[in-house]
Amino acid sequence: MQFCWFIAVFVFMLIGGSANAQNYENIEKKNDSVGVINILQDERIDQLLATDSIINSQKQSFTGYRIQIFFGGSTDREKAFKIKEEFLELFPEERAYVVYTAPDFRVRVGNFRTKLESIELYKACAEFYPNCYPVKTEIMFSEMEPLEKETELIINDNVE
Structure with a gap:
């Protein structure tokens, strides 16, 4: 009997807590042609979004993938x-980089945002470099700009 009493009190506490959650003071109402949307959010969320925007605007690189085709000593x-x-x-359409991380030299190729994007080049490289593999690395935004050959192709496409 005591156990049933405990469960009943617990259920009433849950119902009371959920009813109290509906009484939030900062309610922003937006009218739409279909209906009304109430957005309940803390003011600190806007501050966090602004802070995140500032931090991301200062970044010069992002985490991406390249294919490592060579690893050698000093x-x-x-x-x-x-x-x-x-x-x-x-x-010739891909980019290649020689990276020196003391005491080793590495040759990494390509600029990819995800590992899935790098698979096509990985398969092509595996025929010539059987020990190649995708590597997570920091890629500078400046390295993502089109090559001179690519910009010439874009200009020629616009002329025609």
Whole structure:
């Protein structure tokens, strides 16, 4: 009997708490042609959105993916640049980067926002570089600008 009494009190507390949630003082009403929308939100949400906007406007890069086709020690500098040149001959439309992270040289190619986008280039590279794999890295926004060849194509497309 005592257990039933406890459950009844608990249920009434839940009902009372949910009824109190409807009495929020900061109610913004927006009229629409179909009906009225009530938006209940804390004022601090607007402050957080403004802060997030400021932080994101100051960023110079984003986290993306590249395909790493070569990894070598500190003595493999010339080999890394040679592999970069070979890659650019095979894939002239892609970008290649030699990255030095002490004490190793790495050759990474492509600029992709997601890992899924990088899969197509990964499969193409795997034929020539069997040990390649996608790597998460920071990509500068300036590296996402079109190559000179691409801008010439865009200009030519607009002329025709």
